Amino acid sequence: MKLRVTHRGCYGRIDGEVVELPVGHEFVAKDIPPAFVGRVIILEQQSVETKEDKKKKR
Numbered sequence: 001m002k003l004r005v006t007h008r009g010c011y012g013r014i015d016g017e018v019v020e021l022p023v024g025h026e027f028v029a030k031d032i033p034p035a036f037v038g039r040v041i042i043l044e045q046q047s048v049e050t051k052e053d054k055k056k057k058r
Contacts, residue, residue: 002028002044003036010039 003026010021021027032040 001030001032001042001046002026003032003040004043005036005039006041007039010036 005021005023005025008020008023010025011018012021012027013019014021026043032042
């Protein structure tokens with residue numbers, strides 16, 4: 001899923017250094033990190049297809 005930082009207090013790696021992510025920073029993650037809940041918004045949520053879903057389409 002694609003996330004955007006909306007509040008200060010989120011830290012992560014940018015160019016190999018741990019820094020506070022700026023408000024407006026967008027990034028991709030599998031899940032919302034627990035420390036980021038309430039500080040980020042979901043921009044895009046990718047649907048996950050299971051093997052069973054792929055078999056049904058055939």
